[in-house]
Amino acid sequence: MHVLDRDLEAATEAARNASLPEAFDWQVWFVPKAQWLGEISRLRKQPDVARAHYETARRLLEGRATQFPDDPRYHGSRGIVYAGLGRSDEAVRSVRKGAELPPITKEAYRGLYAVEALALVYATTGDREAAVSQIGDLLSRPSHVSAAMFRLDPRWDPLRGHQGFEQLLRQETN
Numbered sequence: 001m002h003v004l005d006r007d008l009e010a011a012t013e014a015a016r017n018a019s020l021p022e023a024f025d026w027q028v029w030f031v032p033k034a035q036w037l038g039e040i041s042r043l044r045k046q047p048d049v050a051r052a053h054y055e056t057a058r059r060l061l062e063g064r065a066t067q068f069p070d071d072p073r074y075h076g077s078r079g080i081v082y083a084g085l086g087r088s089d090e091a092v093r094s095v096r097k098g099a100e101l102p103p104i105t106k107e108a109y110r111g112l113y114a115v116e117a118l119a120l121v122y123a124t125t126g127d128r129e130a131a132v133s134q135i136g137d138l139l140s141r142p143s144h145v146s147a148a149m150f151r152l153d154p155r156w157d158p159l160r161g162h163q164g165f166e167q168l169l170r171q172e173t174n
Contacts, residue, residue, distance in 0.1 A: 150168075
C-alpha cells in the first residue's frame with residue numbers, strides 16, 4: 001500500500017520487516033523480498049542500492065527457474081529483475097516464457113499475472129508501445145487489473161504521458 005501512496009520510505013521499512021523469510025509467495029506470484037526492495041530502491045532513485053537487491057533476487061530466481069522450469073512465477077519475476085538490472089533482452093525472454101507457460105487463453109487467472117509482468121518489463125525497459133498493447137489486453141478482460149491501479153502504481157510512471165496509455169486510462173473511467 002505504501003508504494004501506491006508513494007511513501008517509498010515506509011514501503012522500504014515494511015518490505016525489510018516483512019515476516020516472510022525470503023519471498024512473498026502465492027499461487028500466482030513469487031516475489032523475493034530482494035526484488036521488491038530493488039523495485040522500491042529504483043523508484044527512490046537509488047540505483048546502486050537497487051542493483052544490489054536485484055542481484056540478490058536474480059541469484060534466487062535463476063535457481064528457482066532452473067529447479068522449476070514449468071512454474072511461470074519464477075520466469076516472470078526473473079524478467080522483472082533482469083529489467084531492473086538493465087538486461088532488456090533477457091528480461092523479455094524470461095517474462096515471455098512465463099507468459100507462455102499458462103497462456104491466458106487456457107488459464108485466465110494465472111495468465112493475467114504473467115501478462116501483467118510482461119507489460120511491466122516492457123514499461124521498465126522502455127518499450128512503451130509493447131507495454132501499452134499488453135495493458136490494453138489486460139484491461140479488456142475481467143480481472144483484478146484496473147485503470148485505477150495503473151494510475152496509482154509508480155512502477156508504471158515510464159508510461160505517463162504516452163498517448164495510448166493515457167487513452168486506456170480514460171476509457172475505463174467513461
